[in-house]
Amino acid sequence: MSQPDDLLTLLEKAEKDESGLPPVHAWKPERHADIDMRIARDGTWYYEGSPIERERMVALFSTILLREGEDYFLITPVEKLRIQVDDAPFVAGEVQQVDNKLVFTTNVGSHVIAGAGHPIRVDTDPATGEPSPYITVRKNLHALIGRSAFYQLVDWAEEVDGRLVVESGGEGFVLGALE
Template sequence: MDRLEELLREADARGAAPVEAWDPPYCGDIGLAIAGDGQWLYQGSAIPRREIVKLFARVLRRDADGRTYLVTPAEKVDVAVADAPFIAVEMQVQGRGTEQALLFRTNVDDVVRCDADHPLRFTIGAADGAFKPYVRIRGRLEALLSRALVYDLVELADEGPDGRPGLWSGGAFFELPS
């Protein structure tokens, strides 16, 4: 079995924290932030322990108001996010064409199979014209694909049902911006 596929099965068995079901009181801003490179900060200093970052990532939620929070059953605090809360750092490709599946692992070891529930989204920066692909991880949380994965992703571009270029994964087609 492929490594990312095995990690995905383990994550499915473990289950995600039910953050969407929790409705704790808002407790304010305590100085948590996630930089554009995925580094977690507390009051401006890097959080050095990966285990703490992964624990915090499990209880992260982006609400309909567009703000990101660290949520427990007892409290909800702000997390300032520069771009996306996660960075996709590894990709595995299974199959080809319409049968293709793309699996992504984030910097906090979340693994998802890109499909209709975990879609790809693409933006083009207005100021710099940079091509930025994102994959939904859970809820409203996304991972920005690392630059290395962007090149790999573009190499996989295929023709869609309407003849436009894009990517197949999990039975869904994600059209590239023109």
């Protein structure tokens, strides 16, 4: 069965998304500082306590985001600014199946194809049993998979040895154990 043109375009865009990013790992700025910027668990970016309303500005900031250990930075060739991130810096709110691949769309408009380089993982809170699913967006940066997207993954998953497993591009990802 053939895919609609818009889905194939989405797949092509997702495959190209990382190539246009700045080389943040190569930059070694001398100026370091902390700034009052925070990314909330729902993906909202705040500056000095106020939400950043301009989506294009948030999308731009997301391209110069770097994580080292547990710290997050906005980095340019001349400065490295530490920011706070409540959970993950991105939220993957949508997922579609295109040519046996799972294509996620994040809150900043980027696209990620789940696979070996972009694995899906599910952390479970030991106290509540609540799952927190994530996908790797790029080196050391993750997106929290939104509830509706996670439910869609569960719907597409198959039982394998007592676990729910979803596949993308030939890779299997465990969503959780069946009880």
